Amino acid sequence: MRFNPSQRGSLLAAAAFLAICVVVLQARIDPLRRQPAIEPPKLGKVGGSLGNAGASLPFEYTLGALSGFRQVIAGLLWVRSDTFFHSGNYDAILPCIRLITWLDPNWLDPYATGAWHMMYNFTDTDQRSDRRYLPAGLALLKEGIDNNSGQYDMYKEMGWNNYDKIKNFSEAAKYYKLGMENDKDFDITQIEHALAHSYEKSGQTELAIATWEDAVKRHKAIVDDPKATPDAKARNQQGYENSRRNLFITRVRQYHRKTQTQPPVDVQFSAQVVRVRPKVLEISGQWNLIGSKAYDPTDANKPNEFGKGMLSVGPVDGARVDVRLQDAGYQMPAPTEFNFDVDSDLTIMQDALSTRGGKTVKAGGIYVWRKQEGGSLTPDQNKAQIYAFDPKDGANPGIPLAKALAGGAALSPAGQQQLATAAKVSFAELRGDSAKIADLTKQGYSVATSDRSILGKFKREIDMSKDPKMYGFKSDKYELILSINPASAPDFVQDRIGLMGEGWTDKRFLDTKTLPGVRLIRQKIDLSRTDLLGTERKVLYGSPAVVSTAK
Amino acid sequence: MNVALVIARNTISEALRRKVLNAFLMVGVAVIVLTFAFGQFQARQDLTIVKGMGLGIISLAGILITIILSINLIPNEIERRTIYTILSKPVRRYEFLIGKYLGALGTLLLNILAMSVFFVIAFAIKQALAGPENPINPLSLFKATLMIYMQLLLLSSLAIFLSVFTTPLVNFFLSFSLFIVGNLSSFTQDLAKNGANPIVKGFFLAVHYIVPNFGNFQYVNPLVNPEVQVKSEFLFLSQNVIYALVYAAVLMILAILAFDRREV
Amino acid sequence: MPAAIEIRNLTKQYPVPLKREAVNAVDNLSLTVGEGEIFGFLGANGAGKTTTIKILLGLIYPTQGEASVLGKPAGDIEVKHRVAYLPESPYFYEHMTASEVVTFYAQLFGMKREEAKRKADELVDFVGLGGKSDRNKRISEFSKGMRQRVGIAQSLINDPQLLFYDEPTSGLDAIARRDIRDLMLELKRQGKAMFLSSHQLEDVEAVCHRVSIIHKGKLRAIGSVDELLQGERVEIRIGNVSPDLAAKLKTTAPSAIVVEGRTTFTEANEPDAVFAIMEMVRGSGGRIDAIVPKRRTLEDLFVEIVGERIVIGDGGTAFTASESFPTVASTSRGDGLSSSAVSSDVPHSEAFNTTEATIVEAEPGEDAAAANGAATATKTRRPGANKYKELNGK
Known part of the structure; x- marks a missing residue:
């Protein structure tokens, strides 16, 4: 039995009314759906x-x-x-x-x-x-x-x-x-x-x-x-x-x-860039990387006692020289839409070269003279800022400890302090202990008769020939940037050079413009495509080493 | 209306014996089990995947079961001529249709409930073993399955409505297409708002409000990503439940009107 | 007392896809079925029988005309409490047992589950499915005959006043058919009215009080079985048939059956035709073995009315197209039984007693030759090509 027209009409009216309810509901649900949790x-x-x-x-x-x-x-x-x-x-x-x-x-x-x-x-x-x-x-x-x-x-x-x-x-x-x-x-x-x-x-x-x-x-x-x-x-x-x-x-x-951090240390930066083979560069150089060797920290339970801070300062290992080779004038674009298709014509190489081997000793000070193959300096020696010099570093700056104490050379007050710290006895006691003196001498302990400094060195061969997809060298002009950012240096380096490099300087390479407020050590070297792809070994750049301040 | 319930019960008992539907249920459960086999991620990611996949599989199996069940309910009765004997009894056509729909809802409820309970228990165990930093209450997963059920309730009424005047094959594609269009409502809303010209705008506005908005029921995301939070969750859930019921009522009234005229 | 069924000028049109005109499945049909009457509704497949029943049950709606059942418009929900329907080759939920199916239908009458179950068991017993082995079988394991019994069981739940049975014996084997026929006779004894649609003419003949024949949606004949089948005819058995005689017989009476060139059976119901054949036999040296009077069968009538041969095989029936039909005069009598007769201006000449498809049939060419011969009924009955397609076993 079919519905009669009035029944149909009523049902249709009910459906229409409910359909309007649906639209109203949808309008209410829409803003609720517009939540990141539901529809990002x-x-x-x-x-x-x-x-x-x-x-x-x-x-x-x-x-x-x-x-x-x-x-x-x-x-x-x-x-x-x-x-x-x-x-x-x-x-x-x-x-x-x-x-x-x-x-x-x-x-x-x-x-x-x-x-x-x-x-x-x-x-x-x-x-x-x-x-x-x-x-x-x-x-x-x-x-x-x-x-x-x-x-x-x-x-x-x-x-x-x-x-x-x-x-x-x-x-x-x-x-x-x-x-x-x-x-x-x-x-x-x-x-x-x-x-x-x-x-x-x-x-x-x-x-x-x-x-x-x-x-x-x-x-x-x-x-x-x-x-x-x-x-x-x-x-x-x-x-x-x-x-x-x-x-x-x-x-x-x-x-x-x-x-x-004052006065500023002259880091005496110098570098050399050599093309070894096509796309292979050897980058080397030296600079005076100074940091804290010993530090007297605070006791956290005594908030107002700051200790003595740096106790001793000297050449350290631990800051890196950033090397970046890129198409001339490249600036990293600001992040916009995520797109993983990189510009395959672009060449960027970045590496960081660690600096090692900086040493120093003043006349009347203590150093260790020995070949570097065997053993390293003890923590005590480090704390006493006693550096080890090696025959390959050049001439011996002084004479063995026993000989010096026997009257060969005078120890400076700092030298006496160094010796006492390393031997863990007072200088006077040590003088009376001939066995100990003989032992220290055997370890290579020596007294400098003249000032001697060796700058920290860095060197690496960067081979870009093995990754042609990454290093396409499609551009004609390149820039090689050597830089040191004090802000990213380790704390013990910053203790001496400061967070923004206020504790260092360099006659040639100090750069205060690239990063506002930061005293970078920076050198930009312009290179051509031929420079990088040439076959012969060739020095592409060389800044003369700063003449040592040692007399 | 007792008659409708008799038909509903009969529909359920028949549907529970249909191999196709049971196959989907079994595959659903099997895939949920497989999901738990992913073990190479951190606890948080692992649980994220398990949640997303588990709920998705319940939803997918539910959709297939719903469509295949609903598009055939009426045509099967006509094709097998069982409808003749039923409608020659003192059964009104609308009672028959409502009974069939209630039967579909009961069948879906049993299916979704079976998968959900299984999934929630499995998830609770997995979470207990993984021991994540911010565990969620496994029972909260039922919020998503409730939304899935409401979505299927609406989908079923749509498929039954269409089944009154289309063949099952046509209906299958029609229901699926409308389901997809209805899921794209966030796009349609954008298009309605930012359309190029008034005609386009009007068209998508109509689509947004007229096509059943299956996208409304997407509640998987907040559960899969517990870090993101839903404001006014109760309002969201309750309004969606009402939406599904009201829209299903509209479709069922239209189905009744169409079925009343139909010659069987 | 109201009639069980009353149909007035009922027409049902189905649109033909891509064509402007519609097909009339039922064409201006009028008939009345009295209470307690078993009414046979005969017709070939596609004649409009099922369409009529569906209209009466409200499953489909008429294009024109009216139909009422038990005094209410067709499809009325209240009437459905008092009628029952057994569709052709009924189909039930396959996963259920007979008892479960009948219980389900019983519940549709609003019976409580327990009551429905009791009723179902009772009916399942009644239709002979209460045996131990059948009780637990699912419908999917049932034979066609068993399904038909389930169908009958479900039709009796409400103890209906009026039953609509659509082809209840079609496709059944002989034993199942007899059983179903017995069940129908039992229902007849119980005084139920039945609207029995069938092309199984024997069943109709055995069960029905009154019979109607519908063809292409139109009512062609209606009346009691006796009324419709009255009339004499004789079968002439001839021996010693020469080839010449055989040819002559074939021309005069194409229905003649020549067996092994010796014995021929032929039929005629007009005295002149009988004599003509006897003369022919005598003149050709043949021998009259016997002249046997025969009663008409419903099939004879059917063929006469529908104007085509009917071939019954495995449920397949085929007719050829025919253009001329006899007209039907129908008169209604006060007692609800209507009497009608086929107008006798169209004689019938051929009939067959067998349901096997072994009837000899003239080729159209010969047929045309026959048209020039003696003025027999055959000639007028078969204008033009009267070729039948045999779907036997297809």
Whole structure:
């Protein structure tokens, strides 16, 4: 029995009324859906940034993505990209990452891992990073931040990559700060500690101290919170202690560096660039790298006692000379849209050369004369700032200890101090102990009759011929930049040269313009394509060594 | 209405014996088990994958079961002529249709519940073993499966409505297409807002409001990524439930009207 | 007392895809079925029988005309409590047992589960499926005959006043057919009205009070079985048939069956025709063995009315097209039984007693030759090519 017209009419009216309810409901649901948690902002944008991956995008992925199985597909791709990683197929990872972060923009690990691959894992045969990928890595992290702006995780990644890889400490500080501001549940250790370090490295010591103080308070509050879990308490207790120690160390350094970095040391930088074979450069040079040899730190329990700071200063190993060869005039572009297709014509090579072997002794001071093959200096010798000289360093600056004490040469007061520190007895006692003197003499202990200094040296052969994909040398003009950034030097070097290089100078290579506020040691050398590809061994650049100050 | 319940119960008992549907259920469960085999990631990533895959598989298996079940409910009865004997009994056509729909809903409920319970238990075990920093309450996964169920409830009513006047094959593609279009609602909304001209805008506005908005029910993301949080979760969940029920009611009324005229 | 079924000028048109005109599945049909009457509704496949039943049950809707069942419009929900339907080759949920299926249908009448189950068991016993081995079988394991029994069981749940049985014996083997026929006779004894659609003419003949014949949606004949089958005819058995005689017989009476060149059977119901054949036999040296009077069968009638041969094989029936039909005069009587007769201006000449497809048939050429011969019914009955297709076993 069919419905009669009036029944049909009623049913249709009911359907129409309910349909209007549907529209109203949809209008109410729409804004709720516009939450990053439900529909991340980038989800709607199937941009051109898919690159080549878009062309070969398998149909089932597209369908899955469009029909509401984003997380499934993302998970499958992630598993797949992990196998690529384990098999060393890095190139295949990036398209996967691109798709995953598009499919599931709230999934944080793929951004972090993807950026890590791009910032660190694409390397040449000698493990030098392919820095052409850096902008892409940063852009990926930027996308991660855009899609997950309410969580600290992506800011943390961005901060760390700027801190560790790019060495742009103020940029790192900016992101760590954003992480703190945008996520009230940020991890204090991961974010605020890193922010304090970034402030410190970028020369903003006051801000660093204030940040450490804040971190101390935050840790303490959680430790004292009766509602905190035992696990959280334990972690924050650790964090509390670390941040307190870091706070005081920073304050001590702030206190002492003001005075102890002066007067500036002349680092006497010189370098030589030699083309060994096509695309193979040998870079060598020397400079006077001075750092703290012994330091009297503070006691964290006595916040107002800053100790004595640097006790002794001298040539050290531990700061690196950055070498960068790139197409002339190249500037790293600002991160925009993530695109993993790098400009294959571009050539960038960056390496860091460690400096070793700086030594010094003043007339009347103690040194060790021996061949370097056997043994190294003991910690006591280091503390006493006793350097070992070797016949290959040149002429012996003095005479053996026994001979000197027998009247061959006078020890300076500093020399006496050195000897006492190394022998752990007073100078007077030592004089009476002939057996000990004989023993020390046998170890090579000697007294300098004249001042003698040897600069720290660096040297490396950089072979770019094995990675033609990475080093295409398509450009006609190149620049080779040798630079030393005091901000990225280790703490014990900064103790003498200062955070921004205020404790050093160089007659020829001091550069205060490239990075405002930072006293770089920097030399830019222009090279042509022929310079790099020529076959003969050729000196491409050589700055004469600074004449030693030794008399 | 008792008659509708009798038909519903009969529909369930029949559907539970259909090999195709059970195959999807079994494959779903099997894949969930496989998901737990991923072990090479850190605990957090591992659980992320397990959650995303598990819920996705429940959803996928649910969609296939729903469509294959719903598109055949009415045509099967007609093709097998069982509908003649039923409608020659004192059964009103709308009672028959509602009974069939309720039967589909019951079948889906049993299927989704089976997969969900299995998945939640497995997940709880996995999470306990992995011991992540921020464990989630495994029961919260039921929020996503509730949303999946509401989505399927709506999809089923759509497929049944279409089945009144299309063949199962046509209906299969039609239902699937509408499901996909309905899932693209975030795109359609953008297109409606930023369309090139008024015609395009109007078209996508209509699509956005008229096509069942299956994308509404996407609640996997906040569970898969527990770091991101949903404001007004209750409002979101409850409004979606109401949306599904109201829209399904509209489709069922239209199905009843169409079926009333249909010659069987 | 209202009629069980009353149909007035019922027409059902189905549109033909891509064509403007529609096909009339039922064409201006009118008939009445009385209470307690077993009414045979005969027709070939596609004649409109099922369409009519579906209209009466409200499964489909008429294009024109009216139909009422038990005094209410067709499809009325209240009426459905008092009627039952057994579709052709009924199909039930395969996973259930007979009892479960019938229980399900019983619940559709609003019976409580327990009550429905009791009723179902009772009916399953009644139709002979209560045996131990059948009780636990699923429908999927049932033979066609068993399914038909389930169909009958489900049709009796509500103790209906009126049953619609559509081809209840088609496709069954001989034993199953007899059993179903017995069941129908039992229902007849119980005084139920039945609208029995069939092309199994024997069943109809055995069971029905009254019979109608429908062809191409139109009612062609209606009346009691006796009324419709009255009339005499004789079978002439001839021996010693020479080839010449055989040829003559074939020309005069194409239905003549010549067996091994010796004995011929032929039939005629007009005295002149009988004599003509006897003369022919005598003149050709043949021998009249016997002249046997025969009653008409429903098949004879069917062929006469529909104008075509019917060949029944494994459920397949085929007819050839025909253009001229006898007209039907129908009169209604006060007692609800209507009497009608085929107008006798169209004589019938040939019939067959066998359901085997072994009927001798004239080729169109010969047929045309026959048209020039004696003025027999054959000539007028078969204008033009009267060729039948034999679907036997296909």
